[in-house]
Amino acid sequence: MKNNIPTLEPITSPWIDTLTSDFELQNELLDTYNSPLNIHHIRSFQKNITEYTAFLKQYDFKSKVFYARKANKCSTLATVAFESGIGVDTASYAELKQCLDLNINPEDLVLTAAIKNTKLLRLAIQHEVLIIIDNKDEADLIYAICKEENKQAIIGLRISGFEYNSQKLKSRFGFDIDTVSDFILKFFEPEEVKKCIKFTGFHFHLDGYNTQQRGVAIHQTLDLIENLKTYNFKLNFIDIGGGILINYLKDSDQWKTFQEELKKAILEKRNPITYNNNGLGFVQRDGKIEGQLATYPYYNQIFKTTFIKNILDVMGSQNEPVWKRLKDLNIELRLEPGRSLLDQVGITMAKVAHRKKDADGNILIGLEMNMTQMTSSSADFLLEPKMTYAKPDIDKESVAVFFTGAYCLERDFILKRKIKLPKLPEVGDIVTFINTAGYMMHFFETEAHLFKLSQNIFLKDYTRSTQIVDFFRDENNLETNHIYL
Template sequence: MPPLMHGTLPLTARLEPWMKNLVEDPQLCKDLLSEYGSPLNVHDYSAMGRNIAQLRDAAAGQGVDFQVYLARKANKTLGAIDKAMAEGCGVDVASFHELEQCLQRGVSPESLIVTAAVKSRALLQRAVEHHVVLSLDNTDEALQLLEMAKPGGKSVPVALRLASGSPQIPPTRFGLSTQTWLDFFAELDHPEAISVTGVHFHLNGYSGEQRAVVLQEALEFADALGQLGHPVKFVDMGGGIPMSYLDDSNQWNGFWQALAELPEGDESLTWKSDRLGATGPQPSTALYPYHQQLIRGPWLEQILAACSSDGTQSIAQMLRARGIQLRCEPGRSLLDGCGLTLTEVAFTKQRSDGVSLVGLHMNRTQCRSAGADFLVDPILVTGAGRHAQGRSPYSGFLVGAYCIEEEVILRRRFEFPQGVSKGDIIAFPNTGGYLMHIIESASHQLPLAKNVRLEGSQAVLDDIDQIGAGLG
């Protein structure tokens, strides 16, 4: 059956079986929105186990000691923490509330790492109290931590965030150079108050080649720290592990080719002929690459097989020779297949110049990450609204609840071959990683979306919405 909704140039989502079952059950979708409001974030975490296994299998195949930490910032639900624990994963936290909730949920301190870009005193204090590893970003953090450490007490475990000095790596705001860190620790009067157990780095983008370069640099840094009396146990390469929302590369490449050829002012593909940051027929770097061939396991295998700069060893051999564990902190890639967002159509109308609009009971922060758009086709739920008889084909843009001119949910134009009307339900697939929560806003005092876990035809409200929405 052809879709009831698709982009003017389709970008068809890859769906998990549970997502297909949900969108094919219009009564359940209506009942969920009736009970919990629109929009609603629906979760099923079963795919997380598969995603973790793909990474673990890749590391095991290279004989590398390996651990996965779920990036909590990617999804605030406590159900995601529970699933990560059940799979034997750790959790990467980026705020006081994220840390506190993990501890209260039963995550062991040894299975946590604090990677917040800016750390409050309360966050540092709680980490010190529970002996949780802190990824230190700068010397000011390190000095504050030394002030808090109890004389003669247990040393505070830390990982030092490394800013690569390689000319192959773009400049980064995260971390410090190897030499800056070494000079700092060489000059400390009481370095024993801090125990450097790891090296951590954060890279923008998804390049495996760049990660191989910085992994070698991190291992050499670990050698130098060992000479200062700090035996490093792990190297953590952060997140940025690729996944793919789309199966069809022709759709993905064709979209960018057509967008590049779009005349100025032509809104046949995007709102106000928005190029989404692209300057030609190649995908824009202002967006997540929603179609990728190399993901998770095979991507990690290539990194571990990459040769050192002198060509004598692979990254896997360098890790094994030092007895150092490799860690990573995926968010989006671990939550691939774990979430979907439902919303209700509020109205259809025309813009003042006649362009058709579909208003939704949601705002643009509730299906968006830091990129310029979410380039995946939503799904019009079959039979969820009025009967299709008498409805005309419709073509237009999805707009939201905020009272600003650019309040557009997705910036692409969408086609509704059998029409669309108030009361219909639209599903945004695979939103579990970052799309639901990373920039969600309650502006206008509109409530944040509720979060439920789907168990068959039953939904259970996630505890994050019962202990105080938004703190996670």
């Protein structure tokens, strides 16, 4: 049977290449901050922000980018986003409170939390932060708080249920677009409500990565805005959320080959390339492959600004593209990218704790980390990690391994995929997972077994003489702020 291991080589940046080639610096960082360690690069984040804002400026309509900070918990990134001229999307009390404490202008914040209690809504109302409302109960609670505080709330309404190819795009979030007008007219009928609550625009977020769907949704939202104008509602924005594709991989052929080989393994036409022949979403039934890959689409030809351009070029029923209707109606387009603003911004490093073989002869490399510190909604993280060896020139025979974690769970595998390494690592060698800042480092991180959460540090800039003094901790790791090393 075929035994080769397909490779998925990630795109990297100079700062990543420099750091992952320096074992002594990596070792010093892990000795200082412990394993695992998340390292971030501010200049890469700023570069991504500039790419988005420069692209949108090419269009003659209003626009604003909000960094979705739920993608990464580091407060430093929220501060840099604000200082770089964009807003910050917050999704919890702690996120909002921290941004306010960091003196981020409330006009540059938006609250999109899925669950909003009285404490959270009161904080937003007190500081005049835009609140995206998901349901009538939130609207009623906001009205009650406004009367108590004698303050006006600023809101947008989240909507869903757009029609695409004669089918509804269903979601558990938001008001159905077919019924939201009735809700708006009824809710805002009392003059007292109009005084207490300022309704300023609409918000939506579509699952998946279909740019045509997003363009159609914008057109339908613009139709809704035009209809509400006849009832004297003066709305000024449409926020289309995030979910903007990025490209992680260097080679499209590697991406295709990996999927082909995974299917062959599931059909038992080759040796497994995942632990216990996990299909990562693919299943075998009666000798045929069913299902689909349940991971992020790691290779993409259309991503970031080209992805947005495809949305803006979608034609509507009036034979006009999205961008022209936004301009003509003077509606501001808002985006809430998270992952794509964090492209090339972070890596995660961990030390090798042990090596062993299981009953099937698989080589298991135990790392000083756990699976929650490298977990997202994706079935697996499909990028080749980088090993750094204390003794790189000794014993050059390549090996295929699985990386395992510190939780007492059979399923605590850092990656489900088998990884080919240049040589067997020794205890104390270091593995680096590439491009992990967006939704990988923190989204499901837990403190089971009383393990401490990962430390988060920042590299101000890339230089060829990078030393440990060039790094500083994120404020979230500290009891006191702004401690620099």
